Amino acid sequence: MPSMGDLVILASPRGRRRIWRLDPKQDLHTQDGYLKAVDLAAAEFGTEVRTSMGVPFRMERPQLHDLVMGIKRQTQVMYPKDMGLICFKLGVGNGRTILEAGSGSGGFTLALSWFSGSSGHVHSFEAREEFHKLAKRNLEWAGLGSNVTLHLRDIAEGFGVDDPGCLAGQKGDALFLDVRTPWEYLDAAREALVPGAPIAFLLPTVEQVSRLIEALELGAFEETEVCEVLVRPWKAVPGRLRPEDRMNAHTAFLVFTRMQERSADWDACIPLGTRERKQEAARQARLAAARGEDPDSTGCER
Numbered sequence: 001m002p003s004m005g006d007l008v009i010l011a012s013p014r015g016r017r018r019i020w021r022l023d024p025k026q027d028l029h030t031q032d033g034y035l036k037a038v039d040l041a042a043a044e045f046g047t048e049v050r051t052s053m054g055v056p057f058r059m060e061r062p063q064l065h066d067l068v069m070g071i072k073r074q075t076q077v078m079y080p081k082d083m084g085l086i087c088f089k090l091g092v093g094n095g096r097t098i099l100e101a102g103s104g105s106g107g108f109t110l111a112l113s114w115f116s117g118s119s120g121h122v123h124s125f126e127a128r129e130e131f132h133k134l135a136k137r138n139l140e141w142a143g144l145g146s147n148v149t150l151h152l153r154d155i156a157e158g159f160g161v162d163d164p165g166c167l168a169g170q171k172g173d174a175l176f177l178d179v180r181t182p183w184e185y186l187d188a189a190r191e192a193l194v195p196g197a198p199i200a201f202l203l204p205t206v207e208q209v210s211r212l213i214e215a216l217e218l219g220a221f222e223e224t225e226v227c228e229v230l231v232r233p234w235k236a237v238p239g240r241l242r243p244e245d246r247m248n249a250h251t252a253f254l255v256f257t258r259m260q261e262r263s264a265d266w267d268a269c270i271p272l273g274t275r276e277r278k279q280e281a282a283r284q285a286r287l288a289a290a291r292g293e294d295p296d297s298t299g300c301e302r
């Protein structure tokens with residue numbers, strides 16, 4: 001049973017879903033009549049409440065998906081389908097310190113707060129004051145954020161590892177870097193993370209992904225992956241099960257990597273077939289070119 005001040009979901013027979021905060025001084029008015037706040041507070045989740053016109057509405061407890069999709073936004077939408085994989089890959093949970101840059105509207109910050117639990121912590125960085133304030137308002141609206149510290153800080157100046165008002169010497173266990181040119185912040189990321197920490201990136205274009213991968217090759221990063229998440233809903237009708245006509249297809253590229261040293265001994269132990277030898281030769285040529293060396297001097301195939 002909800003209390004006054006709680007958020008509830010009210011679903012109508014017309015298929016509309018609305019998030020509403022219970023307020024004893026404000027009733028909910030719809031085209032099907034109004035719902036009294038006191039009646040809603042007296043009802044159980046999972047039951048139906050009726051409007052002044054007798055139309056039933058279902059009252060449901062908001063879940064993380066509802067909260068993320070219900071916030072006010074001034075930035076590009078990040079979908080739950082992408083958030084879920086990122087949280088798994090970064091190992092978000094109790095006892096973990098997660099860094100995020102930037103906060104944007106706070107949608108993913110909200111998800112990080114939810115998964116971090118009582119003993120996890122999130123440090124979210126945002127360079128623009130209007131987004132910093134919006135993320136704070138959205139966390140407060142959702143009733144989350146007690147395990148989140150929002151920083152109004154441009155990470156071009158670093159993550160403030162040694163700043164008493166920022167990380168104060170505590171490095172992150174993982175990082176989500178959601179900026180337009182992430183390759184420019186890899187050195188700052190290395191300074192702010194513990195050895196072996198995973199990093200996730202979200203990028204909209206192929207060109208950005210390609211440039212990021214080239215930058216990761218030059219640093220101590222390994223196990224780099226690139227993927228996209230597609231969700232294809234099906235019509236839940238027994239006997240006529242078929243895909244829906246629309247789906248949430250490509251929204252962004254997800255890139256995952258890990259801070260990891262790579263030695264010549266490691267490379268020597270990797271079994272390489274013909275294709276892998278050509279790929280490694282191309283990688284060595286790219287590294288030589290980045291160092292200003294003649295690719296032919298590496299002795300690799302061209």
